[in-house]
Amino acid sequence: MRKSLKYCLLIFLVLIIVLIIVFCHKYLGEVQKDITDGYVISSDVNEKNFHPKQPTVIKDNANNVMKTLTHSQADYVPYQQINPMLRKGIVAVEDRRYYQHHGVDLTGVVRALTLSVFHRQVQGGSTLTQQLVKNIILKDQSQSFDRKIKEMVIAQQIEQKFSKQKILEFYLNNVYLGHGCYGMGSAAQYYFSKNQNQLNPGQAALLIGIPNNQVLYDPVVHPTAAKNRRNTVLYSWYQQGLLSKAQFNHYSHPNIKLQIHNFTYDNDVSQDYALNYAADNAVKQLMTAHGFEMKYLFNSDQEKNEYRSRYSQVYDKYYGELLNGGFIIKTTINQDLQQQLLKIVQQQYANYNQRDAEGKLEPQVASTIIDNQTGNVLAIIGGRTTQDDQLNRAISAYRQPGSTAKPIIAYAPAFERGYAPQSRVIDGPVGNVQNWYSGYRGSVTLRQALADSINTVAFKLALSDKDKSFYQLLGKMQFQGLYPADNNPILAVGGFTKGVTTTEMASAYSSFARNGKFVAPSNLKSIEDTVNNRTIYQNTHTKVPIYNSSASYMIINAMQSVVTNGLGKNAALHNYSYVAGKTGTTDFNHDGYFVGMTPRFTIANWTGYDHQQPLTEDQLHLPIQTFRAEGEFLVDYLKVPNTDFKVPNTVRRVGDSLYVRQEAVQKSVAQIITENYLAFNSAEINANKNRLNNLDYRLIYHLTKKQEQEREQVVKRAIEKYQQVPFNELGQYNQKVAQLQKIRYKNENVKRMTAKAEFNRTIMDLQRDLNLKQAQLQAQKENTRLANFEAEKSQIEAEREAKRKANVDRLMKQYQPLLDKVKTAYQNDTADKEQLKQQLERLINEIRSYGGNVPDPVIEVN
Missing domain, CATH: 1.10.287 (Helix Hairpins)
Incomplete structure (x- = not known):
């Protein structure tokens, strides 16, 4: 048994060594770069990185400060004034070898790996210093190897710069403890309404248990889990002699008793919908910048729910980071435009003053206006008023879109597959889908089907999408409420599991105006980190291809018929001639929707009750009436020229019919070179065959000796010419390869087999030498890079x-x-x-x- 165990361990060690060698060979350059980056970053670290920051400010498009965010964080607490139980307790629980290691604890890393591999227990291998670096210096939550290398380098450098006491002071003043609390002082004030020096061991243990998982061990939301975690911490202290058995029993028995201190700092951004949207955007960009990967499509509900839990935890952390200060958020918000559009929306709903049990006006509204040129959110309306109503429905209220889903789910993908507005489909029975009218109309054009909002046709189009491309496209357009069950053609008539927001719908429709290119909706310009004097986010308005230009124009053209001849006639603007759009209602009239667009802007409007109940006929018309009022105002405000949607050169119009021109396929350089090479090679081979057939060297090719010698001389001269030019730079490699290829072609003309074989051997030797020289030059280049690295x-x-x-x-x-x-x-x-x-x-x-x-x-x- 022992021999078998030793044998297995030996094999394991050999495999580890082999893996290390392979890893170093493949990634050594990247590791060295990460080490250098770590040294560079750590050289700029000083105490101010860990002290309270300047308040975060949010600015409008004219650089006016819209909001200054102040935070409830307690004053910075020096080491000597920190509660001894917090100082000793955090080390005992999070980093027992804190006073032995120098920033990185290899023993802890090995222990964590062992528990993970052999006992399937998850334990962190990071020291307190590494956690401090990750959360304060790098602010990177990704699990990348690059981040870990930098983190270890910086951690060791920080240990050289600061004493252990100072580092512990930094950690205890900056650790995130949920509910926007950074540092033990802030958390003690929030959870217990007392100074951190006044915490008893049970309260201190509760706080020290939170960083392990701020969501799971949140004592406000999960008191039982928080109590269990507190007792785990207390038991660890008891084992290490920080508590007596009597103290452990005393503090682990009672339930958690909180005395929440609700601070009165003005961090409320809910009083302005655009400001609220900017703050939400900023938090998400901070999450992304620090390694969180946004996901929109999932394989199971469990995967979705696990992601949402992780998302909420990270969102809460970075919202707290935003409140903690140190950022300048520049936005595209035009405050005058925002306020005027809000007044216009309120005027449309002025006759509806009913209130629900919570005192909120009903029915409610959501409206998002997108600039089609940039993808920026021009204005966003999340409700009737922000007074006693903090919900921004334009980004947080997921409701069914009804038939407004048809263009993005059914029609545009169908136009990509070869359909056109004049294509005919049968309006007839299919599944359980019913039309809003009784009976069926038989053969109809897609233009007519969209204008009259025929459900069966839309469902059939989505059903014929065998690859269910519509589901993948929704993910690419960042629809956040998707579930695996939504991978279903029923979406074509608005049957989402959870629903959509007006911001998602407006940005999706806006893609049609950009030839099918999606730009993530936002009202941010940039986010600046004032502590480190760097820009951590810049809105580049990245365009993501969703639909091709032909399909995009066809759906716009078909939606223009909705406004001119269909159910959307009331959306026509009096001061603008070219409008496209789609109406939508849901079962039992719980939701009313309209999404409309001009070449310049797109507007998505929703109306309904927060607690779902049927809308009246007049209320169902509110989204389209509001669009008309908003649209006419925007045309004048933005001075929009009265021009139609541009027809792409891929579409040909014949009357009302649209046809796709064969789009020119742009070949890559590699394709052109390959095709030219193959054509040249083929021509050479055919020419050679023709010559061979006509010249049968006297007996075979009918060549004289002189003629054969001339051919051999051509090859010799080509080889000599090749050898005269030395190969000293990597940039010559492709040219030298091309020369050798031409020599091979010349050798095809040589008919004396011994001479041809000798030339072939010479060419092979030259090719081998060329490859060896290339390897040497690459090695020299790498050595130079390494030398520069060492010098740096x-x-x-x-x-x-x-x-x-x-x-x-x-x-x-x-x-x-x-x-x-x-x-x-x-x-x-x-x-x-x-x-x-x-x-x-x-x-x-x-x-x-x-x-x-x-x-x-x-x-x-x-």
Whole structure:
């Protein structure tokens, strides 16, 4: 048994060594770059990175400050004033070897891997210093190897810059503890309405248990889980001698008792829908910038729910980060335009003053206006009023879109598959789908079917999409409410599991105006990190292909018929001639929808009750009436020229019929080279065959000896010419390869088999030498890069050493005068003697943290 175990361990070690060798060979360059990046980043780290930041501000498109976000965080707490149970307790639970390692604990990493592999237990291998680096310096939640390498380098450098006490001070003042609380001081005030120094061991254990999982161990939302986690922490303390058995029993028995302190800081962004949307956008961009991957499509409900749980946890963290300060958020918000459009919407609903049980006006409204040129959200209306109603329905209320889903789910994908507005489909029975009218109309054009909102036709089109491309397209357009069950053609008539928002619908329709290119909706310009003086987000308005230009124009053209001849006639604008759109209602008239567009802007409007109930006939017309009022205002406000949607060169119009021209396929350079090479090669081969058939070297090809020798001389001269040009630069490689290929072609004309074979061997040798030389040049290039890396590293280390010495010199100049003051204070027994002594201790620790040599002071007291 022991021999078998030893044998298995030996094999395991050999495999590990092989994997390390392979890894180093493949990724050494990337690792070295990450190490250099780590040194560069750590060289700029100083105490201000860990101290309270300037408040976050949100600015409009004219650079006016719309909102300054202040936070409830308590004052920064120096190490000596931090509750001893928090100082000792966090180390005992999160990083037992904190005072032994130098930023990275290899023992902890190995232990975590062992538990994961052999016992299927998950345990973090990161030290407190690494956690501090990840959350404060890198702010990167990704699980990438690059991030981990940088994190380890920076952690070790921070351990050289700061003392263990200082690093622990940084950690306890910055750790995130949920509900926007950064630091133990802030959390103690929020959860218990007391100073962190006043926490008893049970309360301290509760706070220390939260960072492991801020959502699961949230004592407000999950008190039972939080209590269990608290008791786990207490038991760990008891095992390590921080608590007696009696103390453990005393503090682990009672239920959690919170005394929430609701701070009165003005962080409310719900009073302005555009501001609220900007803050929401900013949080999501912070999440993405720091490694969180947004997902929209899922294989199972469980996968979706797990993602939503993780999303909520990370969203809460970065919303707290936003409130914690240090950002300038620049937006595209035009405050005048936003307010005028809000007034227009309110005027349309002025006759409806009924309120629900919560005092909110009903029916409600959501409206999103997109600039088709940029993809920016021009304005966003999330309800009738923000007074006593904080819900922004334009981004948070998922409701069924009814027939407004037909263009994006059924028609546009069908036009991509070869259908056209004049194509005919049978309006007849299919599945359980019913039309809004009784009976069926038989053969109808797609233009007519869309104008009259025929459900059976839309469902048949989606049903014929065998690849269910519509589901993938919704994911690419970032529809957030999708579930696996939505991979179903019933979506064509609005049958979503959860629903959609007006912002999602407006941005999807807006893609049609950009020849099928989707731009993620946003009202952000940029996000600046004021602590590190860097831009962490810049809106580049990236265009994602969704539909081709032909399908996009065809659906716009068909939707124009909805407004001119269909159910959307009331959407026609009095001051603009070219409008496209689609109406939508849902079962039992719970939702009314209209999405309309001009070449310049797209508007999606919804109306309904928060607690679903049927709308009246007049209320169902509100979305289209509101669109007309908004659209006519926007045409004048934006000074939109009265021009039609542009017909792409891929579409040919014949009357009302549209046809797709064969789109020119742009060939890549590689394709052109390959085709030319194959054509040339084929021509050469055919020419050679023709010559061989006509010249049968006397007996076979009817060539004279002189003729054959001339052919051989051609090959010799070509080889000599090739050898005359040395191969000294990597950029010559392709040219040299082409030369050898031409020599091979010339050798095809040689008919004396021994000469041809000898030439072939020479060409093969030249090819081998060429490849060897290429490898040598690549190695030289890599060596140069590594040398530059080492030089850069040495320079960084030299600069760091110079900074360290400068800091030691600066602090040593303060040491003797302060020591004299302390001695004098003790000799005279002045009131500030203890304060001066603590100041001296901090100075000594700081000198030692920079590697300075200072003796323990001897203070004589009379």
